[in-house]
Amino acid sequence: MKRSFESLGLEPKLLRALDEQGYIQPTPIQSEAIPAALDGRDVVGSAQTGTGKTAAFLLPILQRLESGPRRILRALVLTPTRELAEQVLNSARAYGRHLDLKCVSVYGGMPMEPQVRALKEGVDIVIATPGRLLDHMSRGYVDTSKLEVLVLDEADRMLDMGFSRDVHRILDSLPTQRQTLLFSATITGEVDRLAHRALKDYEAVEIGRRAEAADGIEHFLVAVDKPRKRSLLAKLLEALPDNRTLVFTRTKHGAESVAHHLRREGNDAAVLHGGKTQSARNEALGRFKRGVTRVLVATDVAARGIDVDDIALVVNYDVPRDPEVYVHRVGRTARAGAQGIAMTLMSPDEWLMMRDVEKLLGRRFSREIVPGFEPAVTPMQPAELTQRPRPQGPSLRPRRGAAPRR
Ligand code: AMP
Numbered sequence: 001m002k003r004s005f006e007s008l009g010l011e012p013k014l015l016r017a018l019d020e021q022g023y024i025q026p027t028p029i030q031s032e033a034i035p036a037a038l039d040g041r042d043v044v045g046s047a048q049t050g051t052g053k054t055a056a057f058l059l060p061i062l063q064r065l066e067s068g069p070r071r072i073l074r075a076l077v078l079t080p081t082r083e084l085a086e087q088v089l090n091s092a093r094a095y096g097r098h099l100d101l102k103c104v105s106v107y108g109g110m111p112m113e114p115q116v117r118a119l120k121e122g123v124d125i126v127i128a129t130p131g132r133l134l135d136h137m138s139r140g141y142v143d144t145s146k147l148e149v150l151v152l153d154e155a156d157r158m159l160d161m162g163f164s165r166d167v168h169r170i171l172d173s174l175p176t177q178r179q180t181l182l183f184s185a186t187i188t189g190e191v192d193r194l195a196h197r198a199l200k201d202y203e204a205v206e207i208g209r210r211a212e213a214a215d216g217i218e219h220f221l222v223a224v225d226k227p228r229k230r231s232l233l234a235k236l237l238e239a240l241p242d243n244r245t246l247v248f249t250r251t252k253h254g255a256e257s258v259a260h261h262l263r264r265e266g267n268d269a270a271v272l273h274g275g276k277t278q279s280a281r282n283e284a285l286g287r288f289k290r291g292v293t294r295v296l297v298a299t300d301v302a303a304r305g306i307d308v309d310d311i312a313l314v315v316n317y318d319v320p321r322d323p324e325v326y327v328h329r330v331g332r333t334a335r336a337g338a339q340g341i342a343m344t345l346m347s348p349d350e351w352l353m354m355r356d357v358e359k360l361l362g363r364r365f366s367r368e369i370v371p372g373f374e375p376a377v378t379p380m381q382p383a384e385l386t387q388r389p390r391p392q393g394p395s396l397r398p399r400r401g402a403a404p405r406r
Contacts, residue, residue, distance in 0.1 A: 008034045011063055013098040018055075021094060022278050027052035027301065032205040033181075034060055040179055042202035044195050048185045050300055050320040051207055054091045057151050057181045061125065061395075062096045064149065070398045071102060071122030071145060076174075077151040078130055078167065080158040082107035088127045088153065101125060110134040116141050130166035134392045137173065143176050150200065155184040155191050164190070171198055185322075196352065207324075216339045217330055221354060223379040226347040229259060229317060233345065234265040236315070237295065242311075243312035247297045248329045250318050258317055259297040272298040300325055303332070315343045319350035323360040348377055355385065 005026055026034065029047045036043050037060035047053045060282075061075045068074070079085045082105075089179040096103070103125040104118040112135070119126070119141045124144065126133070136142045150171075152158065153182045158167060160307070173392035185193045195202065196266050224232050237245060249255045252273040262269040270284035270293040281302070288296040289308050314333045320326050326344075333340025346354050358364050369375070 003031045005030075010059055011066065013066070014059055014062060014095060015098050017095050018059075020097075022274055022276065022281065023055075024278070024281075026386050027056075029053050029205060029207045030056045030059070032207075033057065033203075036203040036205070037061075037179070037181060042179060042199040043181045043205060044187070044199065044202050045181070045183045045205045045207070046185070046187050047183060047205075047207045050322060051326065052301060053153075053183050054088055055095060057094050057153070057183065057382070058088070058092050061151070062092070062099060062101065062151050062182075065101055065124055066099050070100065070124060072146050073123055073126055074146060075149040076133075076147055077127040077132070077150070077153055078124070078142065078158065078170065079127065079153045079163050080129065080163065082109060083126045084154060085129055085142055088214060092125055092127065096273060103127065106132050106136060112136075112186070116131065130163045130170060133333055134169060137170070138175045147174055147178055149179045149181070150174060150198070152180070152182040152184075152194070155194060156186050156188055159188075159190050159194065164194075167194070168197070179269070181270045192314070196218040203257075217333060218339070219330070219363075220339050220341065220343045220367045220368055221346050221365045221379075222343060222370060222373075223346055223348075223351075224370070224373050226349070227376045228373055229345045230261040231265075231346065232370060233258065233315065233317065234262060234267065235370070236343065236374075237262070237267055240313060240341075243294075244307075244308075244310060245295045245315060246303070246311050246322075246332050247295060247315045247317050248303065249297060249299060250320065252299055254298050254317065255297045262295060262297070269294045269295040269297055272296060273302045274299065277300075279296050300329070302331075308332075311340065313343065316342070316344040319344060319346055319353045319357070321353060323353075323357040326357045327360070348375060348379070351379055358385075 003026055005015055007024060008031065029045055033043050033045050033056040037057065045053060065074055077088055079088060085105040085107045089103055092103045101124040104123050105127040106115045107129040108131050108390050115136065119136060133142065182195050182199060203290045243398060247258060249258055252275045255273045259269040259271040270288050272281055272284050287293045308379065311333045314330050316326065316329060320329065330342035333342060364385060367379040367381055
């Protein structure tokens with residue numbers, strides 16, 4: 001049964017903000033993590049970017065902070081990079097737009113002064129990279145004595161980037177009575193040790209760990225250079241005229257531009273992504289379901305709630321960064337034992353990502369080339385992939401008989 005945000009126990013001001021964001025239903029990590037976090041439990045979530053993990057930790061925090069005093073630091077989010085800090089800040093402001101809470105981000109590479117001013121004015125939520133936060137803490141600009149919730153976001157990346165000592169120093173100075181939420185793409189040994197140090201009796205939430213693709217799916221990998229993907233897609237759709245087709249792109253912008261190109265080539269294509277209004281999304285989906293439009297171009301998260309049978313062809317316009325996303329995408333075809341085709345357009349910069357997908361599925365797929373769309377470099381075939389690639393270019397070892405260098 002599909003859950004609604006309401007059934008997760010979120011309050012009306014948050015539900016309103018989510019509605020305004022165009023979110024229809026929670027993603028799996030949200031369904032699992034939000035109730036546990038609202039209960040006050042510690043949570044370890046293994047989930048990649050793109051799964052909706054940010055809302056999974058922000059919504060319970062916002063709900064908790066809605067009651068109680070204002071302008072006292074009660075929640076802290078640690079992120080590995082300033083880009084992620086900014087992203088989390090924007091999401092916190094979007095989801096919390098009907099609450100009177102102040103969020104600021106502090107990270108390195110920017111002048112201290114504006115951050116100090118913002119901190120001195122009083123804040124409810126700080127989103128920070130570890131090094132810069134420690135700077136502010138050591139100068140007395142951040143008072144963590146009333147902290148109630150700590151989030152360690154992308155913990156694996158934070159440790160990979162060498163923030164382990166900083167994170168531990170921060171942990172040492174926080175109240176021990178607090179709620180801690182840790183998110184990580186993978187739970188490595190080091191992340192596990194951090195979780196044991198920072199969390200108590202936590203709920204572990206895993207999203208799509210054991211991935212398997214349905215048996216009835218035929219996978220095709222088509223090697224093509226990036227600029228030619230659009231024309232190749234139009235050609236493929238022409239060659240398969242009777243199939244209801246779902247095309248996945250990584251970004252909203254990508255979805256729009258692919259759909260635009262397909263329309264120019266005479267295909268009727270609808271678009272579904274998070275930047276569209278709710279009514280535009282319903283309309284696009286409705287037309288696709290009724291078979292009025294044969295092709296739907298969608299981003300991963302927007303496509304999550306799609307429940308359409310007999311999609312014969314799924315096209316990965318780009319290779320997803322997270323191999324599990326591949327499994328979710330192609331799972332849209334060959335439902336309930338039916339046959340389906342999953343076609344991936346793969347540019348040379350995506351070959352390695354495709355190998356990660358193959359590793360996850362434990363299979364290798366042959367690389368196809370469509371005449372007229374040959375890529376500038378030829379992809380390696382499965383047999384070659386399993387052998388060690390031969391070094392390219394001239395050997396640097398001295399040839400036998402060559403005069404020794406002096
Ligand atoms: P994240 O994994 O937190 O980086 O989120 C990835 C993207 O999904 C962001 O653009 C969010 O705005 C969007 N998103 C998060 N939750 C939902 C949802 N329940 N429905 C639709 N979009 C969502």
